[in-house]
Amino acid sequence: MSHVVIDLKASVKSFARNKSTIFWTIAFPSVLILLFGAIFSYSSVKYDLYLQNQDLVDGKPTYWSSSLVDVLNSSGVFNLQTLNSTINATDYAISNRLSSLLIIPSGFNDSANMALLTHTQSLENVTFVYDQSTSSAPIVGSIVKSIIGSINFQLSRGVNYLNVQDLMIAPKRYGYIDFFLPGMIGVTAMTTSIFTSVSISAQFKQNGVFHKLATTPLKRYEWILSRTVYNVLITFLGMAVMIVLGVAVFGMKMTIDAISLFMVTMASLMFTGLGMIIARFVKDPDGADAAANVITFPMMFLSGTFFPLSQMPLFLQSIARVLPLTYVSDGLRASMIFGQAQTAVFNTGIVSVLGFVCIVIGSWITKWEED
Amino acid sequence: MLNLTSDKAIRVEGLTKRYGDLIAVNGISFTVDRGEIFAFLGPNGAGKTTTVEMLECLRKPTSGKAFVLGLDIAKDQMAIKKKAGVLPQDFYTYERLTVKETIQYYGGMFDSHPDVDGLLKLVDLEDKKNVLFKHLSGGLKQRLGIAVALVNDPELIFLDEPSAGLDPKARHGVWHMIEGLHKEGKTIFLTTHYMEEAEILAGRVGIIHNGNIVAMDSPQGLISEYGKRNLLILKNTNLTAVPNIEKLGIKANYDQTTGDVTVHLNHSVAVSDVLHSLSTSGIPFGELQLKRSSLEDVFLNLTGESLGEEEDTL
Numbered sequence: 001m002s003h004v005v006i007d008l009k010a011s012v013k014s015f016a017r018n019k020s021t022i023f024w025t026i027a028f029p030s031v032l033i034l035l036f037g038a039i040f041s042y043s044s045v046k047y048d049l050y051l052q053n054q055d056l057v058d059g060k061p062t063y064w065s066s067s068l069v070d071v072l073n074s075s076g077v078f079n080l081q082t083l084n085s086t087i088n089a090t091d092y093a094i095s096n097r098l099s100s101l102l103i104i105p106s107g108f109n110d111s112a113n114m115a116l117l118t119h120t121q122s123l124e125n126v127t128f129v130y131d132q133s134t135s136s137a138p139i140v141g142s143i144v145k146s147i148i149g150s151i152n153f154q155l156s157r158g159v160n161y162l163n164v165q166d167l168m169i170a171p172k173r174y175g176y177i178d179f180f181l182p183g184m185i186g187v188t189a190m191t192t193s194i195f196t197s198v199s200i201s202a203q204f205k206q207n208g209v210f211h212k213l214a215t216t217p218l219k220r221y222e223w224i225l226s227r228t229v230y231n232v233l234i235t236f237l238g239m240a241v242m243i244v245l246g247v248a249v250f251g252m253k254m255t256i257d258a259i260s261l262f263m264v265t266m267a268s269l270m271f272t273g274l275g276m277i278i279a280r281f282v283k284d285p286d287g288a289d290a291a292a293n294v295i296t297f298p299m300m301f302l303s304g305t306f307f308p309l310s311q312m313p314l315f316l317q318s319i320a321r322v323l324p325l326t327y328v329s330d331g332l333r334a335s336m337i338f339g340q341a342q343t344a345v346f347n348t349g350i351v352s353v354l355g356f357v358c359i360v361i362g363s364w365i366t367k368w369e370e371d
Numbered sequence: 372m373l374n375l376t377s378d379k380a381i382r383v384e385g386l387t388k389r390y391g392d393l394i395a396v397n398g399i400s401f402t403v404d405r406g407e408i409f410a411f412l413g414p415n416g417a418g419k420t421t422t423v424e425m426l427e428c429l430r431k432p433t434s435g436k437a438f439v440l441g442l443d444i445a446k447d448q449m450a451i452k453k454k455a456g457v458l459p460q461d462f463y464t465y466e467r468l469t470v471k472e473t474i475q476y477y478g479g480m481f482d483s484h485p486d487v488d489g490l491l492k493l494v495d496l497e498d499k500k501n502v503l504f505k506h507l508s509g510g511l512k513q514r515l516g517i518a519v520a521l522v523n524d525p526e527l528i529f530l531d532e533p534s535a536g537l538d539p540k541a542r543h544g545v546w547h548m549i550e551g552l553h554k555e556g557k558t559i560f561l562t563t564h565y566m567e568e569a570e571i572l573a574g575r576v577g578i579i580h581n582g583n584i585v586a587m588d589s590p591q592g593l594i595s596e597y598g599k600r601n602l603l604i605l606k607n608t609n610l611t612a613v614p615n616i617e618k619l620g621i622k623a624n625y626d627q628t629t630g631d632v633t634v635h636l637n638h639s640v641a642v643s644d645v646l647h648s649l650s651t652s653g654i655p656f657g658e659l660q661l662k663r664s665s666l667e668d669v670f671l672n673l674t675g676e677s678l679g680e681e682e683d684t685l
Contacts, residue, residue, distance in 0.1 A: 002479065002482070003479070003480060006476060006479035006480065007476075010465050010468055010472070010476050011465075013467065013468060013472070014465055014466070014467040014468065017467040017503070018467060207461075207463040208459060208460070208461050208462070208463040209463050209464055209465070211429070211459045212457070212459050212462060212463065212464060212519075213480075214429050215427055215429065215452060215455075215457035215459065216452060216477060216480040216481060217449060217452050217453055217480060217481060217482070218480045369424070369429045369430065
């Protein structure tokens with residue numbers, strides 16, 4: 001056991017003296033958390049809508065035209081951008097590749113008043129100019145039409161016979177960051193454990209450290225145990241940085257309980273073992289990085305780290321079901337965010353079993369010397 | 372049985388290592404006495420390192436037996452590792468540990484508490500003790516490797532190519548250290564492809580070629596048995612020198628293109644006898660050159676190949 005402690009101390013000292021490793025261990029998850037958190041958490045969905053109001057009297061919008069603009073504004077769905085009333089707005093939209101533009105024609109106010117008095121259709125209508133190749137234009141168009149429809153309904157004194165009642169099913173309101181952060185902890189456990197295991201093994205094989213270690217009483221399993229504990233410690237460091245950012249920057253609320261800590265430990269164990277298995281088949285440090293990338297990259301994107309599995313095509317979902325990172329992410333989300341104890345225990349159980357299988361195979365096939 | 376094996380530091384009987392069809396080590400047998408420096412001399416790929424690594428319990432022999440400090444390499448691997456010191460070829464370790472931490476690390480692996488300052492002094496690294504391993508030059512790395520090989524106070528030390536790739540000054544430093552260890556009574560098993568290293572350090576040399584030991588004796592014994600005679604070359608002389616010298620009972624050749632006479636000396640005729648004979652007969656000669664026979668000649672005679680160390684001769 002003392003050999004494990006001695007080797008672990010050496011590894012931790014080496015880590016503490018390697019500025020670039022420290023930087024990447026902290027910077028990689030931090031940058032991703034800040035970047036993805038900022039992109040998806042703060043941009044509640046709003047659509048750009050350009051507006052030209054030609055219905056002015058003495059340079060001021062008429063009653064009906066300004067009322068319409070107010071209703072559009074208060075819907076909260078649009079970023080309204082007003083165009084000068086004298087330009088040719090359609091040409092402007094074409095040359096500036098605008099996706100949605102609403103033109104209120106001159107005489108709109110008078111025409112609306114006349115229509116109300118005579119109970120006939122207004123002669124001057126608003127025009128919705130849009131680029132049908134963009135995905136947002138049809139949505140913007142239908143929202144604008146439904147807003148005008150409800151104005152018509154109120155003006156004609158209609159009765160709301162049918163209504164829709166809202167019912168929120170999630171107990172709290174979760175943002176993207178709540179989904180993303182536990183997944184990122186899983187990714188950190190994976191990249192830290194696989195990359196360090198594979199590259200250390202390849203380096204030690206190439207530069208002869210294994211050769212020297214093999215001449216000492218240090219046993220292979222003691223060395224692997226030391227590397228595993230090291231990977232767990234480094235993952236905890238990355239996890240701590242992410243949690244601090246999540247709480248401080250995004251005001252997240254999460255639970256760090258025994259099951260989530262145990263899950264992170266088991267994930268490190270599993271990925272260390274997986275790293276050892278990969279390392280057995282690579283010859284030099286360059287090949288080691290390439291091999292580690294081949295394994296970690298698809299897993300990062302297919303295991304529901306960046307977006308939920310349910311948004312992926314079915315065949316990708318079935319691939320995700322056999323990737324171990326999926327269970328790590330699901331389990332951490334269940335324990336840290338959603339408080340679903342049963343799901344957390346189930347996923348942790350799967351990862352623990354896989355972890356022991358990987359580390360046993362990894363230890364068994366790791367060789368310090370070619371016989 | 373134990374007494375038979377334990378009186379020798381190393382006893383090897385018919386040791387063989389095959390890799391498929393390739394025979395790296397071909398049924399070799401030899402012994403190493405306690406307290407001696409024994410050198411395995413041979414070119415790269417001769418089977419030196421494979422043999423040493425079998426004795427260090429890093430590789431399993433295909434057949435044959437070996438006992439290290441009386442312990443069987445097939446059964447007592449852990450005991451052998453604890454008792455022997457090893458300097459591997461191109462020693463390398465954790466890059467970001469200091470010299471002192473490295474010695475402590477390996478001391479810990481042997482569950483021993485080495486005299487760190489004493490070891491640092493022995494390998495002359497006292498002023499480098501807080502330098503990281505990766506900042507050491509090749510010679511200093513190798514010296515640290517020797518210190519590390521001593522952390523368990525071993526009776527027997529394996530040094531695999533201890534001075535390969537070092538500059539002459541660093542190489543002499545390493546030799547000096549090996550001699551110091553020998554004086555302390557350590558048994559040293561050395562492998563090298565530098566004939567000078569073997570000649571200077573070793574009490575006995577085994578010449579290994581294609582997995583076989585082709586000769587084994589003291590360096591002087593090998594030279595007198597397998598080396599050429601020493602040669603005396605006389606420049607700017609003439610043809611009459613040849614019969615004059617041959618009267619002394621030794622051979623001489625005249626080279627027509629260079630005008631040199633080569634004299635094959637033996638034990639009964641000294642250089643002074645040749646020069647005296649020439650000067651009394653009034654035969655002129657210019658420059659003199661004496662060519663001493665070395666282990667290089669021994670190796671050439673035994674194998675028909677050179678050791679191939681031209682690019683890094685001293």
